[in-house]
Amino acid sequence: MDIKREDIVHLADLSNFSLSDAEIGNLSKNLQDIIKYISQLDELNTDSVEPTYQVFEMENVWRDDEIVEQEANREALLTLTKEEKDNQIKVPKVL
Amino acid sequence: MKIANKKVTAERLVKDALEKAKHFADYNIFTFLDEEGAIKRAREIDEKIARGEDVGRLAGVPYALKDNFLSENGETTASAHILEGFKSPVTATAVEKLEAEGAIMIGRTNLDAFAHGSSTENSYYGPTLNAFDKGRVAGGSSGGSAVAVALDIVEFATGTDTGGSIRQPASFNGIYGFKPTYGTVSRYGVVAMASSLDCIGFFTKTPEDMNLLMEVASGQDPKDMTTLPDFYNADATKKNSATRIGVIKDFDNEAVDANIREALKAKCKILKEKGFEIVELDMPTLKYALAAYYIIQPAEVASNLSRHDGVRYGFRSDDSSNLENLYENTRNEGFMSENKRRIMIGNFVLSSGFYDAYFLKAAKARTLIVKEYEEAFKKCDYILTPVSPNLAFKLGEKVNDPVAMYLEDLMSVSLNLAGVPGLAIPAGMSGEGLPVGLQIVGPRRSDRQLIEFAKELA
Numbered sequence: 074m075d076i077k078r079e080d081i082v083h084l085a086d087l088s089n090f091s092l093s094d095a096e097i098g099n100l101s102k103n104l105q106d107i108i109k110y111i112s113q114l115d116e117l118n119t120d121s122v123e124p125t126y127q128v129f130e131m132e133n134v135w136r137d138d139e140i141v142e143q144e145a146n147r148e149a150l151l152t153l154t155k156e157e158k159d160n161q162i163k164v165p166k167v168l
Numbered sequence: 169m170k171i172a173n174k175k176v177t178a179e180r181l182v183k184d185a186l187e188k189a190k191h192f193a194d195y196n197i198f199t200f201l202d203e204e205g206a207i208k209r210a211r212e213i214d215e216k217i218a219r220g221e222d223v224g225r226l227a228g229v230p231y232a233l234k235d236n237f238l239s240e241n242g243e244t245t246a247s248a249h250i251l252e253g254f255k256s257p258v259t260a261t262a263v264e265k266l267e268a269e270g271a272i273m274i275g276r277t278n279l280d281a282f283a284h285g286s287s288t289e290n291s292y293y294g295p296t297l298n299a300f301d302k303g304r305v306a307g308g309s310s311g312g313s314a315v316a317v318a319l320d321i322v323e324f325a326t327g328t329d330t331g332g333s334i335r336q337p338a339s340f341n342g343i344y345g346f347k348p349t350y351g352t353v354s355r356y357g358v359v360a361m362a363s364s365l366d367c368i369g370f371f372t373k374t375p376e377d378m379n380l381l382m383e384v385a386s387g388q389d390p391k392d393m394t395t396l397p398d399f400y401n402a403d404a405t406k407k408n409s410a411t412r413i414g415v416i417k418d419f420d421n422e423a424v425d426a427n428i429r430e431a432l433k434a435k436c437k438i439l440k441e442k443g444f445e446i447v448e449l450d451m452p453t454l455k456y457a458l459a460a461y462y463i464i465q466p467a468e469v470a471s472n473l474s475r476h477d478g479v480r481y482g483f484r485s486d487d488s489s490n491l492e493n494l495y496e497n498t499r500n501e502g503f504m505s506e507n508k509r510r511i512m513i514g515n516f517v518l519s520s521g522f523y524d525a526y527f528l529k530a531a532k533a534r535t536l537i538v539k540e541y542e543e544a545f546k547k548c549d550y551i552l553t554p555v556s557p558n559l560a561f562k563l564g565e566k567v568n569d570p571v572a573m574y575l576e577d578l579m580s581v582s583l584n585l586a587g588v589p590g591l592a593i594p595a596g597m598s599g600e601g602l603p604v605g606l607q608i609v610g611p612r613r614s615d616r617q618l619i620e621f622a623k624e625l626a
Binding site for chain 2: 081084085087088089090091092096099100103104106107108110111112113114115116117119122123124125126127128129130134136144145149150152153154155156162164165166167168
């Protein structure tokens with residue numbers, strides 16, 4: 074398939090990026106090349122094959138229903154943010 | 169490896185390692201050197217030795233930590249701008265286990281940002297240079313760790329391997345690099361890349377050292393629900409009983425560097441002389457592993473990296489007018505181009521209208537690859553194959569061509585898709601003086617025997 078400028082803008086939107094025009098140009102070519110490469114999977118017959126999403130021999134792992142103390146407390150976590158006010162993380166206005 | 173004792177102090181071992189790290193500064197191996205902390209921890213070990221206390225199996229052994237492992241020593245940046253300044257309040261289980269045995273982290277090593285790459289050129293801090301040729305790449309993504317061991321700065325280094333990130337740099341720098349069975353070593357406290365593929369492993373100079381590190385690091389962790397019950401130490405008395413070694417027919421072609429093909433033939437000759445049977449394997453689905461990998465991996469990357477938004481930790485872009493703008497600016501300025509490519513490809517293959525054609529198709533291809541390995545291991549005990557199609561390439565040669573860079577992973581990614589273990593082993597030098605590497609692959613949970621078998625090829 075052909076990747077158009079609006080496809081890149083849409084994907085950037087899904088990915089939360091604000092791309093410059095130059096970046097959109099470069100990514101159009103890169104993504105086109107990558108999609109062409111991964112499309113070779115079309116050659117592979119996967120009729121009636123079940124998908125595999127993980128290779129861990131998964132079984133339910135149970136633990137007692139008890140509160141486990143976390144290593145990092147609220148104060149330690151709040152030191153990681155750039156802006157803090159009144160014991161909360163501060164961000165610009167939402168709307 | 170050299171362990172500290174009453175004659176050779178931990179302080180001496182650590183100071184030697186730090187001195188070498190500074191001597192090789194131009195290779196751009198470390199993103200952080202913990203001189204003060206490492207020497208302090210070494211002195212504590214020496215005091216315990218003096219008092220006759222138990223100091224552990226890795227007492228005073230200096231090591232390098234790939235900078236995507238969280239610990240309270242230094243910032244964990246994953247060589248990405250967006251994590252700059254992030255000082256973790258928690259420590260990775262693997263780090264806790266190594267340090268409980270007395271190992272001493274001297275520094276954090278460079279990687280492709282978020283482990284996205286095969287050359288360490290995608291690092292925010294610039295590329296790490298190859299240990300044998302400064303004009304060539306270290307490989308990646310764990311390039312810094314590989315070079316730290318290859319230049320004999322440290323006894324061992326940690327790595328992560330999602331599609332070859334331990335094995336390829338190990339082979340580019342002439343050392344051992346191990347990717348265990350999926351779920352062998354806890355990933356708690358390691359920056360996630362693609363969760364159904366990520367494995368933690370090590371770089372060492374000998375199979376014996378690798379075995380010791382796996383004994384220390386393996387085992388179930390309540391903080392990582394994907395860890396298996398400890399089969400590695402449970403297998404301690406089970407000896408390697410391999411007799412049949414497989415080679416993959418499709419990988420013996422012109423696209424693979426002649427030095428690598430010759431090394432493979434030479435190793436097969438040695439094995440035959442030792443009485444092993446060489447079995448030719450037809451594995452026609454493996455050539456699709458890379459395409460499946462570059463669908464599944466970016467899909468998981470897109471999901472794992474969505475947490476980086478500038479709000480709670482790491483880099484935050486200045487002067488954003490509203491919250492959405494803050495997310496977009498932070499992510500745009502904080503991620504490298506390759507991070508963006510992978511996130512966008514991931515969102516593409518998962519988006520409505522393309523999910524069935526790409527993501528579901530790749531998940532089905534993954535089933536066929538798992539089955540192909542299961543069938544292969546009915547015919548042989550282990551498989552001997554190249555790690556990558558070429559030797560260490562020149563800096564700048566592939567960094568602007570993503571597909572050329574992805575092809576580096578052609579022979580390494582199928583192991584991650586199938587969850588099987590692989591050990592990169594040194595296999596001589598090319599005429600140009602570059603290391604040649606191969607990998608041995610075993611069935612799931614054959615890790616200990618596989619490392620034991622590597623001694624046959626040493």
